[in-house]
Amino acid sequence: MAIDPLVYEYVANEENYPENAVIIEEGSNAYWVYVVLEGQVKVKKRTPNGMVTVNTLKEGAIFGEIAFFQEGEVTRTASVIADGPVQVGILDTERLITDWQMLSPQLKGLIMSLIKRLQEATKRTIAMVVEST
Amino acid sequence: MAKDKEKVPPPICLQYKSGDLIIKEGDYGISIYKIIDGKVRISTQSGNTEVNLATLGPGEFIGEMTFLTGSTEPRSASARALEDCELEVWHPTRLSKEYEEMPPILKYIANQALKRLMRMNKAIGELIAKRAEIKGLAQKDLQASQRLFYRKEWDHECVYRPVGGSAKLRLLGRIKDISMSGIGLEVNATNRLNFSHQPGDEFFISTVLPNRKELDVTAKIVSIKSARAPGRLSMGMSFTDMTDEARKRLGFFLMP
Incomplete structure (x- = not known):
């Protein structure tokens, strides 16, 4: 998937990671939003049965957005690990926040609700996968 | 601008009793519901099994998937009041213009989240259906071995x-x-x-x-x-x- 120019426009910084490098660590505090520019990453969550891969993200995929849209104390809900050498872009947080604050409370509420649902659905899927293994 | 605003129907407050069906899977509808008070269960039918997808509370939304996908497809899940509920119903025009015009990067991110959520919901449905199938087989075994009824x-x-x-x-x-x-x-x-x-x-x-x-x-x-x-x-x-x-x-x- 080619990177949408509109996403490039927001990339403030580029970072390269070797295979298996931890880009985001579950439980840590941060709210950068990333985009995969080259290569791919794995999204993993800790479970009683060890690490479970939730998703594999390819070029153009955004990650880290759950923490960005959360209110209050923010911790990473999953780890993101380089699946082979990967280049990621860090989006310009200030611009994102400015854009976000332009939205009406209604639309903000709707998007935050969506993000929360995604987070809960992910938790639930993992719980079920762990249970059945 | 003021004229546009006048055209948007104002939100309506609706009360539901515990157990009431708010949205029925397969029905057509475009309204967005915001939960003001009470709990709502979202479920979907997978084969013969009713799969609970989520329990939502105050501040959360129902029907937002239809809105965000801009789809004219029927509702993908049912919503039922788990207790007495108060909901605010919005006509989508209230938000659709703003959604169309919102910064493209936010739309890009929201769309990806939406796709991931749809995938997760599908996975949950499949996992539950699979589990029910295994259970069904176990029950059949039980019947076959006769009088081993679970009492x-x-x-x-x-x-x-x-x-x-x-x-x-x-x-x-x-x-x-x-x-x-x-x-x-x-x-x-x-x-x-x-x-x-x-x-x-x-x-x-x-x-x-x-x-x-x-x-x-x-x-x-x-x-x-x-x-x-x-x-x-x-x-x-x-x-x-x-x-x-x-x-x-x-x-x-x-x-x-």
Whole structure:
């Protein structure tokens, strides 16, 4: 998937990671939003049965957005690990926040609700996968 | 601008009673619901199984998927009030213009989140259906091995009346155990004075399961003897009739 120019426009910084490098660590505090520019990453969550891969993200995929849209104390809900050498872009947080604050409370509420649902659905899927293994 | 605003229908507040269906899967609708008060369960039908996708509370939204996908597809899940609820209903025009015009990067991110959520929901549905299938197979095995019925001890009140008797009649009984095939009932011996309690006699039995769902069945007496408690009769009964719904409810209750 080619990177949408509109996403490039927001990339403030580029970072390269070797295979298996931890880009985001579950439980840590941060709210950068990333985009995969080259290569791919794995999204993993800790479970009683060890690490479970939730998703594999390819070029153009955004990650880290759950923490960005959360209110209050923010911790990473999953780890993101380089699946082979990967280049990621860090989006310009200030611009994102400015854009976000332009939205009406209604639309903000709707998007935050969506993000929360995604987070809960992910938790639930993992719980079920762990249970059945 | 002011003119545009006037065209948007104002939000309406709706009250729902516990158990009410708010959105039915497969129906068409475009409204967005915001939960003001109460809890709502989102579920979907996967095969014969009702799959609970989420429980939502105040501040959360229902129907937002239809809005965000801009789809004209029917509702992808049902929403039911788990308790008395108050919801604000928005007409989508209220937000659609703003959504169209919002910074493309946010739209890009929201769209990806939406796609991931849809994928997760699908995965949950498949996992639950698979689990139900395994359970179904296990139950079949149980039936094949005969008389290995899972019988659950359950001390619980019920009302019963003879089949063919007045529908207003309510005799009190106490359930002692229950399985998919029958029920053990303890009743006052005095009940026998007014109504026949012989092997073969058929009764309607009603009780309420712990999930507060009613269970209505028909069963006939197979054996009857004095219970250990004085003045009480103990009856072994086998079911003679049960609706599919009752079978489902009972099956759910008996699940280990």
